[in-house]
Amino acid sequence: MAKSAEEENQQKAFGWAATDNSGILSPFNFFRRENGDDDVTLKILYCGVCHSDLHTLRNDWGFSFYPVVPGHEISGVVTKVGKNVTKFNIGDRVGVGVLVGSCKTCECCEQDLENYCPRIIFTYNSYNPDGTKNYGGYSDMIVVDQRYVLRFPDNLPLDAGAPLLCAGITVYSPMKYYGMTEAGKHLGVAGLGGLGHVAVKIGKAFGLKVTAISSSPQKESEAINRLGADSFLVSNDPEKMKSAIGTMDYIIDTVSAVHPLLPLLSLLKVNGKLVTVGLPNKPLELPVFPLVMGRKLIGGSDVGGMKETQEMLDFCAKHNITADIELIRIEEINTAMERLAKSDVRYRFVIDVANSLSQ
C-alpha cells in the first residue's frame, strides 16, 4: 500500500502538481525523504517540459496517480551528500533524468541498462519499494540515489542542457546501439520537435549526412540554417519522397502522431534501419515486404542507462550540443502545456525553477 508522504518522509518540498486529469498544474506542498547514505540532494534550478509530462498530466496512458508533480529533465546543484556518496560533492552541477531507481541486480542493471530493468523506478508518477511516492522536477528540490545522478560537464549550460537528460539520451542511445554512427552515412530524422532537433545535432556531430523529414515545409530554413541539417524532405510531398527512395542508411522516427511507416521504410537502402522513439497512441501499420526484400529492420529504444547518459552528456559538451529552448517561469506552465499540445515551441520549454518557483 502507498503510504502518505507525511508518514514516511521528512523533508518539506514545494512544487506544482496536477490533481486530476484536467492536467492543470497548481502549487503543491509535499515531502521528500531525508538524504540517505547513498543519496544526493539537489536544489533544482531548471526543468525541461517533456511531451510525456503532458501525457501523464492528462492521464493519456491511463496510469497517472494524482497528485502528479511532473518533470524528468532536471538540472541543479548538489546541496547534500550521504556518507557513501563518492561521485559528488556539495556545489556540483548535476542532472536527473527519467529514472531514479532500479533493482541493481538483474542482467540489465549489471550491464548498465537500468532503463530496461523490470523494476525501474521513474522519476515521477511512481512508487518506491517502501510505498513512498516519487515527484518530479517541477519543484524546488529532489533527493536521488547517486547512481541515478549525472554530472554536468563545466561547459554544458544547466538550462539548455536539461532537455538532454530525456530528449538527448532518447536519440543518442539508439544511434549507438543500432550502429547508426558511421561517419558519412545518411541519417533521416523524422519529426522536428524536442527529440528530432537534438537528433539532427547529434547526427551531425557523429559526422553523418542528416536529412530532416517533416510534414511542415516552413521548417526547412530552420532545419538547415539553425540546426545544421544537410537537407530537408517534406514528408507529404509525393514527388520529393519518391526521389529520395533508397537513399538513407538510418532513420530515427520521433513522430508521436499515428503515421504510415511504409514511406519511411522506402527511404531506406538495403540493410537500412528505422528506429522509432515516438509513442503513437494507436498501433501503426507495419508492411513486411520492405523488411524482407531489403533486410531492413524496425527497432525501438527507451532512453538509456546511467553510464550511457553520462557519456551522452560528455559527448554533447564536447560538441557544444544543447537543446534549443524557450525559458519560461513556473506560472506560465499551463499556457506552455497548451502550446506544447499544439507543437508551438522551438524546441523545448524549460522552466526557470529557481528564479520563479516560490511559495
Added chain:
Amino acid sequence: MTRLPEEVHSNKAFGWAAKDSSGVLSPFNFFTRETGEKDVTFKVLYCGICHSDLHMVKNEWGNSIYPLVPGHEIVGEVTEIGCKVQKFKVGDRVGVGCMVGSCHSCDNCMNNLENYCPKMIFTYGTKYYDGAVTHGGYSNIMVVDEHFAVSIPENLPLDATAPLLCAGITVYSPLRFYGLDKPGLRVGVVGLGGLGHLAVKFAKAMGTNVTVISTSPSKQKEALENLGADSFLVSRDQDQLQAAIGTLDGIIDTVSAQHPLLPLLGLLKSHGKLVILGIPGKPFELQVFRLIQGRKLIGGSMIGGMKETQEMINFAAEHNIKTDIEVIAMDYVNTAMDRLLKGDVKYRFVIDIGNTLRPSS
C-alpha cells in the same frame, strides 16, 4: 522486349510448365542457351517444391510470365563447362537456388549480397540478359553462370539437400545476420513447415536452445523427437504463452498467414529480435511501445548471397543437416501442389527429376 527462349536459343530442353493462372503443370518443350564461357550446364536430378512455386504458377503475385517452368531448389550433375569456368568440372554435384544473375557491380553485389541487388535475376520467370525468360528446375537441364551455382559436398544426399538452396538459406542467413547463432541463446521458431523445420535444425546445430511455437499441439512430438527442438509452445494457449513471456533472445517467424505480432514480441527478452521471413497479404499491426519497452526489433531477410549459400551448404554437410522430404515423381506434381496448399507435407516435396521426367512427344 521479352523474347521466348526459342527465339534466342537452340539447345533443346524439356520440363513441366504452367500455361496459365490455373497453375496446372503439364509437359513442355523449350530451349536453353548454349554453355557460355562462364556457364556450367548440368543435368537436373532433383528439384524441391517451394511455396513460392505455388504462388507463381497461379500468378498470385501478379508478375508471372507464361509458360512458366518453376523450381529454384535444384541439384544435379555437371555435364558441360565453359572455357572460363573455375569452380566446377564435368561430373561435379551442383546446386542452384533462387537466383541466376545480378549486376556484379553495385554495393550489394560487392558485399556478396547479390540477393539484394536491384538487378537480381530470379531462376525462373525473369528476363535474362539475352532477353529470354528464365526457366526453373522442373526440367531436365539448366545452364547457369557458375557464380550462381554452389558445390554440394559428397556426404550430402542430393534429394534432401535440394530444399536447402531456398528454404535452408532463407533461415540460415538471418540466424547469422541478426546474431541468433551463439551457443546458449534461446531461439523461437514460429511455424513448422519447410522453412521452420530447417530453422530448428540449423539453430540447434549452431548451439542454441530452440523453442518451436506452433498453433498445432499435434506437432509437439514431432518437433521434440524428430527435429530436436528443446521445447514446444502452443501459440493459442494463453497459459503457456504467459509462462514464456520474456524468455527468448530471438524468434524466426516463418508464417505467411496473417497472425498477431504482439504475443511474439512479448516472448522476447529485452533487446530481443523478431525476424520475419513470410510475407502476409496485409500489413501487421504494430504497437510501437512494445518495441520501445525492452529495445526490441523486428527485421526481415530474404534468402542469402552466393558466398553465404555455399557456407550454409558446407555447414549443413558438417552438421549432417538434411531436409525432411517426400520424394515424388514428376507426374505427381499437380497433386503435390494441391497438398502443399493444404499444408499436407512433411516438410518438403522434392521431384525426382532424373528418374521420372520423361520427354514429351
